[in-house]
Amino acid sequence: MSENFGEPISAGAAPRTRDSGELTLKFDTGFDLRRIERLLQQARERGGPTPESVCTLNLIAIFFNAGQYERARETLEVAGQIHPCRLVVVIGDPLIEQESLTASASVSRSGGAITIERLVLSATGRAVRHLESAMMGLLRPDLPRVVFWGGRPHGDLMRRAVESADRIITDSGARPAAYLAELAKLLAKGAPIGDLAWARIFPWQGLAADTLDLPNLREHRGNIRKARVVCAGAVGAEGLLLLGWMQSRIKRLQIQILAEGESEAEEEIVASSTCPRPAPMGLGQVKALEFEAPPATFTVRREKGILVANVKGDDDGYCANRVRLPPETPGRLLALELKLLSGYDDLYAQAAQAAAGLLASVRT
Amino acid sequence: MPYAPEHDEIPNPLRPGLRAESAPEPCAMVIFGATGDLARRKLVPALYNLAVTGHLAAAFGIVGVAKSEHSAEEFARDMREAVGTFSRTKPIDPEIWQDFAAGVRYVSGSFDQPETFARLRAQLEELDRTRSTRGNRLYYFATPPSAFPTLLKGLKSAGLINPPNDSRFTRVVIEKPFGRDLASARALNRLVLETCDERQVFRIDHYLGKETVQNLLVFRFANSIFEPIWNRRFVDHVQITAGEELGIEGRGRYYEEAGILRDMIQNHVLQLVCLTGMEPPVAFDADAVRDEKIKVLRGVETFETPEQVARNVVVGQYTAGSIGGMDVPGYQQEKDVAPGSRTPTFVAMRLNVRSWRWDGVPFYIRSGKRMPKRATEIAVHFQPLPHSLFGEGATQPNVLIARVQPEEGIALRFSVKVPGERYRPRTVSMDFRYGATFGMTVPEAYERLLLDAMRGDQTLFTRRDEVEAAWKIVDSILKVTGSPEFAPPHPYPAGTWGPPAADQLLAQDGRAWRQL
Numbered sequence: 049m050s051e052n053f054g055e056p057i058s059a060g061a062a063p064r065t066r067d068s069g070e071l072t073l074k075f076d077t078g079f080d081l082r083r084i085e086r087l088l089q090q091a092r093e094r095g096g097p098t099p100e101s102v103c104t105l106n107l108i109a110i111f112f113n114a115g116q117y118e119r120a121r122e123t124l125e126v127a128g129q130i131h132p133c134r135l136v137v138v139i140g141d142p143l144i145e146q147e148s149l150t151a152s153a154s155v156s157r158s159g160g161a162i163t164i165e166r167l168v169l170s171a172t173g174r175a176v177r178h179l180e181s182a183m184m185g186l187l188r189p190d191l192p193r194v195v196f197w198g199g200r201p202h203g204d205l206m207r208r209a210v211e212s213a214d215r216i217i218t219d220s221g222a223r224p225a226a227y228l229a230e231l232a233k234l235l236a237k238g239a240p241i242g243d244l245a246w247a248r249i250f251p252w253q254g255l256a257a258d259t260l261d262l263p264n265l266r267e268h269r270g271n272i273r274k275a276r277v278v279c280a281g282a283v284g285a286e287g288l289l290l291l292g293w294m295q296s297r298i299k300r301l302q303i304q305i306l307a308e309g310e311s312e313a314e315e316e317i318v319a320s321s322t323c324p325r326p327a328p329m330g331l332g333q334v335k336a337l338e339f340e341a342p343p344a345t346f347t348v349r350r351e352k353g354i355l356v357a358n359v360k361g362d363d364d365g366y367c368a369n370r371v372r373l374p375p376e377t378p379g380r381l382l383a384l385e386l387k388l389l390s391g392y393d394d395l396y397a398q399a400a401q402a403a404a405g406l407l408a409s410v411r412t
Numbered sequence: 413m414p415y416a417p418e419h420d421e422i423p424n425p426l427r428p429g430l431r432a433e434s435a436p437e438p439c440a441m442v443i444f445g446a447t448g449d450l451a452r453r454k455l456v457p458a459l460y461n462l463a464v465t466g467h468l469a470a471a472f473g474i475v476g477v478a479k480s481e482h483s484a485e486e487f488a489r490d491m492r493e494a495v496g497t498f499s500r501t502k503p504i505d506p507e508i509w510q511d512f513a514a515g516v517r518y519v520s521g522s523f524d525q526p527e528t529f530a531r532l533r534a535q536l537e538e539l540d541r542t543r544s545t546r547g548n549r550l551y552y553f554a555t556p557p558s559a560f561p562t563l564l565k566g567l568k569s570a571g572l573i574n575p576p577n578d579s580r581f582t583r584v585v586i587e588k589p590f591g592r593d594l595a596s597a598r599a600l601n602r603l604v605l606e607t608c609d610e611r612q613v614f615r616i617d618h619y620l621g622k623e624t625v626q627n628l629l630v631f632r633f634a635n636s637i638f639e640p641i642w643n644r645r646f647v648d649h650v651q652i653t654a655g656e657e658l659g660i661e662g663r664g665r666y667y668e669e670a671g672i673l674r675d676m677i678q679n680h681v682l683q684l685v686c687l688t689g690m691e692p693p694v695a696f697d698a699d700a701v702r703d704e705k706i707k708v709l710r711g712v713e714t715f716e717t718p719e720q721v722a723r724n725v726v727v728g729q730y731t732a733g734s735i736g737g738m739d740v741p742g743y744q745q746e747k748d749v750a751p752g753s754r755t756p757t758f759v760a761m762r763l764n765v766r767s768w769r770w771d772g773v774p775f776y777i778r779s780g781k782r783m784p785k786r787a788t789e790i791a792v793h794f795q796p797l798p799h800s801l802f803g804e805g806a807t808q809p810n811v812l813i814a815r816v817q818p819e820e821g822i823a824l825r826f827s828v829k830v831p832g833e834r835y836r837p838r839t840v841s842m843d844f845r846y847g848a849t850f851g852m853t854v855p856e857a858y859e860r861l862l863l864d865a866m867r868g869d870q871t872l873f874t875r876r877d878e879v880e881a882a883w884k885i886v887d888s889i890l891k892v893t894g895s896p897e898f899a900p901p902h903p904y905p906a907g908t909w910g911p912p913a914a915d916q917l918l919a920q921d922g923r924a925w926r927q928l
Contacts, residue, residue: 102849132849161845251466255431260751262437263579270422297425354470370470370544371435372463386430393431 126379284332292403446476621857664748733906
């Protein structure tokens with residue numbers, strides 16, 4: 049599977065230079081939480097009197113090398129501005145033999161208050177075993193814990209952190225489609241998983257549902273027989289989830305998923321624009337959704353930054369609606385997922401279970 | 413689009429559980445009074461921002477209607493300039509604007525001429541063909557109220573209003589003031605409802621589009637700890653303030669007719685009273701919410717005699733003064749204001765809401781022009797301690813403050829011990845500020861309300877009975893304060909919180925206005 053499969057979680061983000069206000073400590077044998085707390089306090093006090101700190105959640109981001117964090121950095125920052133948090137980034141790279149332990153602290157301010165308290169814990173070699181307990185000790189009490197799972201699991205590392213989370217957010221769209229099967233297993237056990245690929249198909253779901261709410265098309269609601277999803281270049285998680293969602297909502301639905309054409313090049317959409325735009329259609333993302341309720345056929349397709357819903361067989365060529373895809377700023381999808389801070393997303397779980405079932409019939 | 417299924421209809425299998433909000437249906441929006449201030453400052457920038465944020469249907473068009481002679485291109489150019497000046501997102505994105513402007517049309521003509529409506533119909537049909545607006549119409553009356561009847565008649569005669577059960581929607585958005593007293597509001601409601609069904613009428617009060625006003629509903633009904641104390645057993649009184657630094661900003665002609673009671677109290681301030689005082693609705697839908705709001709308005713005791721008005725209401729008018737270090741003229745020196753005018757620019761009053769929850773708890777409300785600063789807030793004052801352990805007057809009663817603007821947020825004032833050996837209490841404030849807690853840009857009130865109108869959601873719009881009930885309260889005051897026998901408004905210098913009589917209104921109850 050290609051490395052650029054789907055949309056990376058840091059879509060459109062240029063790596064940020066490190067804040068000049070970042071303070072760093074190195075440790076020899078293990079982390080010292082009191083020193084890290086003091087470091088954070090120093091970061092708070094930089095630049096004058098300490099402003100109030102606003103915090104609505106603990107956002108824990110887990111990576112297995114520094115590059116992964118750099119790619120996701122802006123996504124986390126933007127989401128953190130919208131949902132003020134203590135951001136604890138954990139970077140563990142056991143593949144580097146030499147042991148090292150560092151912690152850095154910095155803050156971001158907004159509206160006269162500190163809105164992100166940022167702690168970055170890094171470890172390499174055998175020292176990665178210290179990361180989990182250090183991270184757990186640095187979380188703010190009484191606030192929801194959301195884990196942003198941006199890397200791949202390495203054995204049991206971080207298992208306790210993930211198991212104790214109120215919510216785990218991943219991006220199946222940035223992984224091979226088979227990853228959905230792993231997610232489906234976890235969801236079946238009740239894991240509170242959120243998925244950026246799921247957030248990415250909200251506009252498709254909304255428009256498909258809106259079309260069936262139009263007064264002259266409501267008569268077709270009970271008669272949906274077939275559904276087909278077309279992905280760009282290869283079958284990806286978004287397409288599988290969209291089809292899985294349709295299948296979980298409508299009994300005895302005949303389904304088909306296929307890949308057609310190619311993904312969009314970045315420059316096709318991101319012109320010299322001053323406003324955030326929908327991200328280009330990445331490899332494996334959804335190009336079109338069709339569903340048949342004889343004699344009517346509904347089509348929702350993507351035309352650059354616009355979703356167009358058409359109906360044939362009722363009033364021929366009837367354009368039900370055209371909606372703009374929301375702007376794809378880094379972090380918007382994560383911020384969207386962070387609106388749900390705890391609990392189990394039933395609709396997603398059902399869609400993911402159905403999507404996992406489709407995998408066998410799909411050559412990705 | 414909010415939609416209630418018919419009995420025999422199959423529910424939409426794709427709707428349950430969706431986190432995506434409904435996109436508005438395709439539609440053409442007609443702005444009557446399109447060259448006016450409201451369209452330039454608020455409506456068109458709001459529509460543009462909806463396009464920027466991806467909330468506007470791509471199948472959308474605007475038809476501006478006004479008397480001035482313009483081409484569609486000139487109108488679009490004016491609107492671009494207005495967006496450049498007044499939009500919250502800047503600079504203008506050329507690509508989004510290009511698509512937006514491609515759907516802009518203009519019709520010039522007098523509202524009382526049938527030809528104007530014939531040309532409007534032609535433009536709307538053209539938009540249906542070229543922009544796929546599908547016959548859906550949203551008419552926005554951004555005109556003086558005197559034009560409303562003419563517009564309704566013109567639209568009806570031209571066959572531009574579809575019945576409510578038609579598959580193509582017709583909705584009419586009507587700006588305040590909705591009437592100038594109870595009788596005229598009733599007459600206007602009758603006229604509106606001869607032309608449209610209540611489900612098609614969206615009476616707009618932009619206060620209800622403000623995030624913080626909507627947050628009152630969430631704050632009250634999503635937190636269990638406040639509900640048990642939100643009543644006459646625990647609340648001593650409620651203060652609602654809606655003050656503006658601004659004067660009448662060249663709108664002397666309008667203000668002479670309106671005054672503070674019609675301009676602020678009948679709509680914005682009474683809406684705040686409703687949201688503060690209402691019972692929990694049985695559901696969060698338009699009628700359930702409005703059913704509860706109207707019960708509050710019906711519970712407000714109206715004033716039957718001039719003596720009752722004199723005892724409970726103070727009206728004022730600003731004189732020359734200074735605000736923020738700048739000299740400002742008095743009301744009577746403003747343009748288009750009659751010398752010796754008796755129009756009030758300030759009002760303070762004491763209301764009683766007769767209900768099990770509130771009877772006997774005074775709602776003190778005040779609103780005025782040329783106050784020292786812009787401040788709108790609701791302050792719920794809880795009862796003082798029955799007995800103070802720490803000395804008489806050592807503690808202040810708890811106050812919960814919902815700030816609507818500026819510095820939107822919620823604060824709770826409570827007592828703590830000052831560090832040291834002695835038990836010396838001090839009142840401190842626990843403060844939640846919207847701007848600091850949520851780092852997102854809050855949409856303008858008009859963005860939310862226009863989107864709701866396009867979706868057909870009437871929750872944040874006022875219903876016929878609500879408007880009339882609010883007028884009934886205000887009318888009982890206007891009848892007295894407008895009569896020559898009643899004392900003229902108390903003068904107050906610009907830059908103060910109203911005349912001393914407003915302070916006395918609370919002082920006679922042993923209370924005082926909050927220092928803002």
